[in-house]
Amino acid sequence: MIPPCAPKLSQKLLSPYTTTIFTNTLSLLHEPAILFHPKLHQPSLLHLTTTASLSKSDHLNSAHHVFDEMLQPNYKACNTMLKEYTATCQHSQSLSLFMCMHKWNLRPDCFALAAVAKSAAALRNNVFGRSLHGFAAKEGYAKEVAVEKALMDMYSRFGLLSESYKVFDEMGWRDSVAWNIMLTGFAREGLSEKAMGLFYSMHVCGVEGIKPTAVTIAVILPVCAKLKLLKPGLSVHGLAIKIGLDSDTLVGNALVSMHAKCGRVLEDAHRVFLLIGCKDVVSWNSIISGFLENxxxxxxxxxxxxxxxxxxxxxxxxxxxxxxxxxxxxxxxxxxxxxxxxxxxxxxxxxxxxxxxxxxxxxxxxxxxxxxxxxxxxxxRDIVTWNTVIAGYAMNEWYSKARDLFHELLSTGANPDSVTLISILPVLAQLGDIEEGMKIHFYILKHPVLLQETSLMNALVSFYGKCGELDDALSVFKRIQKRDLISWNAILSTYADNEHCEKFFDLLHEMIHEGISPDSVTVLGVLRVSILCGIRILREAHGYSFRLGYTSELVVQNAILDAYAKCGKVDAAYKVFRSFAGKNVVTANTMISGYVKHGTQENAETIFHQMSERDLTTWNLMIQIYAQNECTNQAFSLFHELQNEGLKPDAVSIMNILPACTSLASIHLVRQCHGYILRTSLGDIHLEGALLDSYSKCGNIIDSYNLFRVSPQKDLITFTAMIGGYAIHGMAEEALGIFAQMLELNIKPDHVIMTSLLSACSHAGLTDAGQKLFESIKEVHCIEPTMEHYSCMVDILARSGQIREAYEFILKMPCEANASVWGPLLGACKTHKEVEIGRLVAKRLFEIEGENIGNYVVMSNIYAANERWDGVGEVRRMMKSKYLKKPAGCSWIEVEKSRHLFVAGDLCHLRRVNIHDMLTSLDQQIKDPMVDMMEV
CATH class of the missing domain: 1.25.40 (Serine Threonine Protein Phosphatase 5, Tetratricopeptide repeat)
Structure with missing residues (x-):
């Protein structure tokens, strides 16, 4: 039976306010909800279930039907359940139960009503929340402190801080919780100054019983940290100590975070952390994060x-x-x-x-x-996942994989964000994939939101710049809505990288005219361009850096030193180096690097020995300069010394020591380097190419090819090393086969590979293949032939006996031939006893490199082979007049991991007697093959 006091809902006229609440509440019920609990001691409302497939009118009709048949529940039990639903985050059920109570004319208490307001806030139901406020005012709850605080919190969570503050302002009595709610609202919305003002008002209000709590301090400290307000933060810290909250976990965590964000992680943050009485995981996270951020x-x-x-x-x-x-x-x-x-x-x-x-x-x-x-x-996976892996490939120079993964992301139907595009654009620039980059540009144009991303537009400028598309780069730059300093640096770097000095300085003047102040990156660009313009402009750039006040920055100091060194003014670089007050290991390394570029070993040694601190780069540079000057003993000595210092060789160390191993033709040492690379997982494509090249130069082409075959990431460097290895072993057919593989992978050859291939054809006598290859350099591969290519072509013709054709080929060259072109022809003239052309070639060589004794010796031998003794005498007179003397021949061999050095005329070897006996025996066997080997 339905009691008379509970008439059917269809018979009761709902007020407009009630209808609004009812409709809005039911609109939330998209999932099944149990409205009551057995505690209510009433029939269960499990059958009051709504589904997502029902329309709003279906919800309403279903609820009407159930409400008509229900018995009136107990109001105390309903209040209890309202609070329980909110406490257990069953917010939809809380709102539904409140509607049922309203239907039954059951009046909730103030705490239950506060719970409903909290549920409305959690569901972000703005309309219901305003209606609830109206209900509270109508029913006389508006001045209940619990309801007022709930409404304040609700409005602040809606982002309606003006409404929240209005409730706060009209409160008859405000306790600390009310202040905290208002403070939290301002802090949550980023209104830091208002939060600080409210905190000050709370602190000085003078109302008895109102004082900052742990929550107050935990709310206001992040505001201080965000604004980097150290002094106010320290004042709050002092207040926490005064009221005895400094060891509280919540306050302690906030203090740790504040001090860390203000840069005082070592001084204060760690000390506060140690004083926290009961540390939790947040305490540890705060201090770890603080150390990391600093x-x-x-x-x-x-x-x-x-x-x-x-x-x-x-x-x-x-x-x-x-x-x-x-x-x-x-x-x-x-x-x-x-x-x-x-x-x-x-x-x-x-x-x-x-x-x-x-x-x-x-x-x-x-x-x-x-x-x-x-x-x-x-x-x-989310977009952060994809972005991380794409950026990882880019960071580790796996550019093709980064591009492939980007395409895979697009195939999933997901839309790349600005971070994705910023990551992939440099990859496409490295790959030279201008077409793909233009597609991204078109995608950006179709999404106006992306056009407003200045960082993305900056990346697009850099992309076009690295691809050499200067007009497109400038066009994108002009379309940037909010240009920042990075935008200007990007376009300036574009013109600097492409060596357009005049346009670079025009843009620099335009940037300054617009009131944009240069930074150190701008100055670095100016220095880079000044190298192209000569020493006078470089000195002006140096003065410009000084006037801007950036010469005290180490990165600028290093750039200035490097610029002078690249201009060939190493002495000027050293004067600048001595003038720097704040020199460190990086500055000294830069100076040594300048000496390395110019082969000035003694000066590099001087700085090296003066350094009080050295890093791995220092050792690597010194090993490099010793290796390139063929001081192999010093190179290996330093390599061992750096390990004794506790440093571990990196990829650069191994790349620097490998030439020393190669100069000794020591396959044993190369294998030691290879083993170290494998043990330490030094996966580097450049290092792999250097190792492959070293095996080849030490005579082990089989190991070289095996390393090439198992390489997972073959690029131009790897192919260059393998083709070069086959070339020096005279294996032209194999070299051409590797070249064909490279072309199948769409790897564009460069002038180095073409030189290696021509050299291989020359040594193998493949004249026709060499000529076709030379013709393809410009016609097929669009590479302008270099002097090395012409030299190889002359060698191909000359070795095949086409001496006159080779000579005419040189005369028809579009540029003046140098010694590397004439030299092979002179050697061929000796082989084929061609005196007249040899004499003409030698005359050119004597003019070009008059101090090279090898040319005189070859020409003398050509005369002698043809019994032209007058010519021999003439050449020797020329050598004598120039005080030229042939250096002693030198060779070495490695036997059982020991190196043996031999110099012509030298009698220092400990086993020279045994060696000469063996040579005598071998000489006898050569002259008389019938000598019994056993007798020997």
Whole structure:
């Protein structure tokens, strides 16, 4: 029976206000909801279930039917359930129950009404929340403190701070909680100044019983941190100490974060952290994050290790903070693997945030195989996931893979964001894929939101600049709506990289005219361009840097030194180097690098020995200069010394020492380098090419090819090394086969590869193949032939006996031939006993390089072979007049890992007697093949 006091809803006239609440509430019910609980001791409303397939009118009719048949529940039980639903985050049920109570004329108490307001805020139901406020005012709840605070919080969560503050302003009595709610609202919306003003008002209001609580301080400290207001932050810290909250966990965590963000992580943040009475995982996360933000990576990782040792269980946020640290600490790749194992052990690896952090870490340490494995195992991916892997490929120079993954992202139907495009544009620039970049440009034009992204437009300018499309770069630059300094630096770098000095300086003047102040990046561009313009402009650029006040920055100092060195003014660079007050290891390295470029070994040694601090780059530079000057003993001595200093050779170290191994023709040393590369996982495509080249030059073409065959990432460098290896071994057919493979992979050849191929054809006597190859240089591959190409072509013709054709080929060259072109022809004249052409060639060579004794010796031998003794005498007189003397011949051999050096006329070798006996025996065998080998 339905009691008389509860008439049917269809018979009761609903007020407009009630109807509004009812309609808006039912619009939330898109999922089944249990409106009551057995505690109510009333029939269950399980049958009051709505589905997403029902329309709003279906919801309304269904609810009407159920309400008509229900018995009136107990109002105390309803109030209890309202509060319970809100407390357990069952917000839709809370609103539904409130509507039923309204239908039954059951009056909720103020705490139940406050709970409903909290549920409305959680559901972001603005309309219902305003209606609820009206209900509270009509029914006399508006002055209840609990309701007022709930309404304030509700409005602040809606972002309606003016409404929230109006409630706050009209409150008869405000406690600390009310102040905290208002403070939180301002802080949440980023109204930092208003939050600071409200906090001050609370502090000085003078009302008894109102004082800042732990929540107050935890809310206002992040505001101080955001504004970098250290002094107010310190005042709040002092207040916390005064009222005894400094050891409170919530306050302590906020203090740690504030001090860290204000740059006082070592002085104060760590001290506050130690004083927290009961640390939680947030405490540890705050201090670790603080150390990370301030660049103290080693210390941050030590804190994480200490946290684990104290048996605190890290959460997702901890891992997301720690993993990026691993890439910046020594042996970070191994620490990263330990953290990864930890994740697997505690089942945290399924979280998307954690997986993204793992991808970032492995990408930073160059372990792209692990990145690919994790990426393939992920069940869910967001755009951050894709961006991380694409950026990882780009960072590790796997450009083709980055482009392929970008295409895979597009195939999923997902839309790339600005970060995706900023990551892929430099990749396309490296690949020279102008067509793909233009498609991205068109995509940006179709999405006006992306056009407003200044950073993306800057990346597009840089893309066109690196591809040499200066007009397009300038067009994009002019379309940037909000140009910043980075925009100007991007277009300036475009013209600097493409050596357009005049336009560079025009743009620089335009930038200054618009009131944009140059920064150190601008100055670096100016210095780079000044190198192209000569020493006078460089000195002006130096003065310009000084006037702007950037010569005190190390990066600018190094650029100035490098610029003088590149202009050939090493002495001027050294004077500048001596004038710098804040020199460090990088500055000294730059100076040594300048000496390395000019082969000035003694000066480099002087600076090296004067350095109080050295890094791996220092050692690498010195090894390089010793290796390039054929001081192999010093190079190996330094290589061992750097390891004794506790440093580990990197890819550059190995690339610098490999030429020393090659100069000794020591296959044993090359294999040692190869083993070290494998043990330390120095995966570098340039290093692989250098190793391949070293095997070839040491005579082991088989190992060279095996290394080439298993290389996963073959590029132009790898193919160049392999083709060059076959070339020096005279294996022209194999070299041409590798070249065909390269063309099948759409790798564009350069002048170095063409030189190697021509050289191979020359040594193998493949005249026709060599001529066709030479013709293809310009016609097929669009490469302008260099002097080396002409030299190889002359050698091909001359070796095949076509001496006159080779001579005429030189005369028809579009440029003046140098010694590298005439030299092979002179050698061929000796082989084929061609005196007259040889005499003409020698005359040219004597003019070009008159101090090269080799040319005189060859011409003398040509005369002697044809019994032209007058010519021999003439050449010798020329040599005597120039005081030329032939250097002693030198050779060496490695036997059982020991190197033996031989110089003509030298009697220093300890086993010279045995060697001469063996040579005598071999000489006898050559002269008389019938000599019994056993007798010998």
């Amino acid at each position: 660049g103290f990576y080693e210390e941050a990782f030590d804190l994480f290790s200490h946290m684990v040792s104290m048996r605190f269980l890290p959460n997702y946020a901890t891992i997301a903070n720690v993993l990026p640290i691993c890439a910046f600490v020594e042996d970070g790749r191994y620490y990263g693997k330990e953290v990864h194992c930890y994740l697997l052990r505690f089942g945290l690896e399924k979280d998307l945030l954690v997986n993204n952090a793992l991808l970032t870490h492995y990408a930073k340490v160059g372990d792209m195989k692990r990145v690919e494995f994790i990426f393939k195992q992920m069940h869910s």
